[in-house]
Amino acid sequence: xxxxxxxxSAISIALAAMLAAGSATAAxxxxxxxxxxxxxxxxxxxxxxxxxxxxxxxxDHWSMARARAELSAQGGTSGLKWKxxxxxxxxxxxxxxxxxxxxxxxxxxxxxxxxxxxxxxFSAGEVDFRVGRQHIVWGExxxxxxxxxxxxxxxxxxxxxxFEQLRIPQWAARAEYYFGETHAELVWIPVPSxxxxxxxxxEFYPLPRGATVRGEVKPDASPGNANWGGRVSRLxxxxxxxxxxxxxxxxxxxxxxxxxxxxxxxxxxxxQFGGTFAKDFGEFVLxxxxxxxxxxxxxxxxxxxxxxxxxxDTLDYVMGVDIPAFxxxxxxxxxFARRAANxxxxxxxxxxxxxxxxxxxxxxxxxxxxxxxxxSMLNRTDYMFRPKLKWAAxxxxxxxxxxxxxxxxxxxxxxxxxxxDRVYTEARWSF
Numbered sequence: 001x002x003x004x005x006x007x008x009s010a011i012s013i014a015l016a017a018m019l020a021a022g023s024a025t026a027a028x029x030x031x032x033x034x035x036x037x038x039x040x041x042x043x044x045x046x047x048x049x050x051x052x053x054x055x056x057x058x059x060d061h062w063s064m065a066r067a068r069a070e071l072s073a074q075g076g077t078s079g080l081k082w083k084x085x086x087x088x089x090x091x092x093x094x095x096x097x098x099x100x101x102x103x104x105x106x107x108x109x110x111x112x113x114x115x116x117x118x119x120x121x122f123s124a125g126e127v128d129f130r131v132g133r134q135h136i137v138w139g140e141x142x143x144x145x146x147x148x149x150x151x152x153x154x155x156x157x158x159x160x161x162x163f164e165q166l167r168i169p170q171w172a173a174r175a176e177y178y179f180g181e182t183h184a185e186l187v188w189i190p191v192p193s194x195x196x197x198x199x200x201x202x203e204f205y206p207l208p209r210g211a212t213v214r215g216e217v218k219p220d221a222s223p224g225n226a227n228w229g230g231r232v233s234r235l236x237x238x239x240x241x242x243x244x245x246x247x248x249x250x251x252x253x254x255x256x257x258x259x260x261x262x263x264x265x266x267x268x269x270x271x272q273f274g275g276t277f278a279k280d281f282g283e284f285v286l287x288x289x290x291x292x293x294x295x296x297x298x299x300x301x302x303x304x305x306x307x308x309x310x311x312x313d314t315l316d317y318v319m320g321v322d323i324p325a326f327x328x329x330x331x332x333x334x335x336f337a338r339r340a341a342n343x344x345x346x347x348x349x350x351x352x353x354x355x356x357x358x359x360x361x362x363x364x365x366x367x368x369x370x371x372x373x374x375x376s377m378l379n380r381t382d383y384m385f386r387p388k389l390k391w392a393a394x395x396x397x398x399x400x401x402x403x404x405x406x407x408x409x410x411x412x413x414x415x416x417x418x419x420x421d422r423v424y425t426e427a428r429w430s431f
Contacts, residue, residue, distance in 0.1 A: 042075035047430045055203070058419025061100050063203050064157070065092040070116065079123070085116040102201040109156060109198065117169050128176045133169040136187055138231060138244060139289060140276065142332045143357050143373060146289040146318050147244070147276050150187065150229070152251040155206075156198040158417065160386075160404060168193045170227075182234045187246075189227035194218060194251050194267060203420055207255065207263060208410075214264040219249045225269075233276075243275040254297050257308030270295035274316075288319040300346040313341040320357075329362025329369075348411065354378045367392040375414070382412030400426040 046069070053064035072085035089112040094101060119132025139148030145159075152168040153159075159166065172189045198205050200213045207213060219225040229246030253265035274291035293316070297309040320334030337354035355378050361371035369390040376383035388402030404422050408415025 042073055044071070044073045045430065046071050047428065049426065049428045051424065051426045053422045053424035055420055055422045057421035059100075062093050062096045063420075063422055064424065065096055066090065067092075072116070076121070081121040082119070084118045086118075087114045087116050088112070101203075102199065104199040105202045107199075109202070114168075126177060130174045131172075133171050134174065135167055135169050136172060136174065137167070138242075138276070140278065141287060141289055141318055141320060141334065142322070142359055143375060144318055144334065144336055146291050146316050146336070147242075147274055149244075149246050149248075149272050149274075149291065150189075150227075152193040152195050154196045156196055156202060156204065158204040168196070181236075182232065185231045185233075187227075187229050187231075189248075190223075191221050192219075192225075192227045192249055192251065194249075195253060197253060197265070204417060206253075208416070210261070212259070212262040214258060214262065216253065216265040217267070219267055225249050238279055240278045241275065242277075243273075245271075245273040247271050250296060254309065255299060257299070268295055268297055283323070285322040286319075287322070288317070290315070290317045292316075298344070298347045298349070300344060301348065302344075302346040305346075310344045310347065311342075312344055312347070315339045315341065325360075326362035327364075329360070332359040333357070350379055352379070355382075377408075377412065377414075380408070380412060382408030382415050384414040396431050397427070397429045399428075400424075402426075 049066075049068040049070075051064050051066045051068070053062070055061055055063040066089055068087065068089050070085065070087040072083065074081070074083040076082050091110050094106045094110045115133060117132075117134055119130050119134045121128070121130050123129065136150040137148055138150060139146055141147075145151075145153075150170060152170065153166050154161075154168055155166075170189050170193050171191050172187055174188075175186045177184045200207065200211070201209065227246070227248035229244060229248070231242055231244035233240065233242035235241075248270060249267045250270045251267075254268050255263040256266050258264045271294045272291055274289065276287075276289045278285065278287045293314050295311070296314065297311050299308055300310040302310065316336070316338045318334055318336035320332060323331045323333075325331045334357045335354070336356070337352055339352045340349065343349075343351040355376055357373065357375040359371065359373045361369060363369050369392075370388070371390065372385070372387040374383065374385050383406075385405040385407075386402060388400055391399045391401075393399050402424050404420075404424070406414045406417040406420060408418070410416050410418070
């Protein structure tokens, strides 16, 4: 199709909003009991991490040589608790492979400091509040983003990092109330954070090389651009179910066509409502999520479309089972899909784009574990395979050796990174 030679892949950009690789955590409820020492003693924690990766597909090169330090402190009293944390990165790959990446990529990724979770917790009557920079996690699937609609993500290394490192905290005010087995939550984000996609020429930039990209346009801090929403969950006959509504400026970028092979990332106003369910059947755990999105736009081959985009309402859904297996191991199998309510064939997408994932992990020796994740589309050739070996070298030191393999056509979410296959090592020390 000529469309995919002249414009970035609509398939890869559209599916990137719902696919990922890693492990999501369960929905994040406030926990105001920080288990502090008597007298409100301050507790600190430090994590040092070293990542090195070499890309062996395409042009062989070093793609990461990063040192990361994350520090946190928390304390308070029974009526008021607080946490502050920050992260600093330095990536030496730009000195090792000097000149491989454009200067804009080097400036964006060589050094970085981020304020991480930094907030205060307090209660007013039976309502709990958290105000500040925080994670708000509504999803709980393995390897996939669906109901986790609030989180912004650092996608400069695609969806490869653990989700706890990939998520970007939001500046938010959150209130929670419990009555019986029902839990209600309200969220207001006055100045949202957005996905970081890096600069053109980076290893996992979402547009093909050769496209001209103007600077990203982010919404101003006016009240009309604030994000807000609510979520209610309840345990019913052993089923943990929830429903939510979220009105926001999309954390993901929409690439507007502003000239011949020229694009500008912007953020549209969208509405999302959906729900989650989970139940432990003893022999396995069943989970699922469903999200309907209105207001999102997609690239189209229709030359008459304003800014090269067409609006489509979508329904994302996923169902999976988690089965204990092997020696303290597990098998997770999931089916997922995105269905367009008002399907536009010129996007290059089918009305229903579906796929599956399987995660297998087990302990193989004292201190050693192995894990493999395969994510594949079912209606097109497009996949990612991630085998890894984990070693608990010491009580607080964990080392991971892995391979990331991408395959498929250039218009696929994973196939577009066919030249980014890599081997890597990660060492993480916490104290």
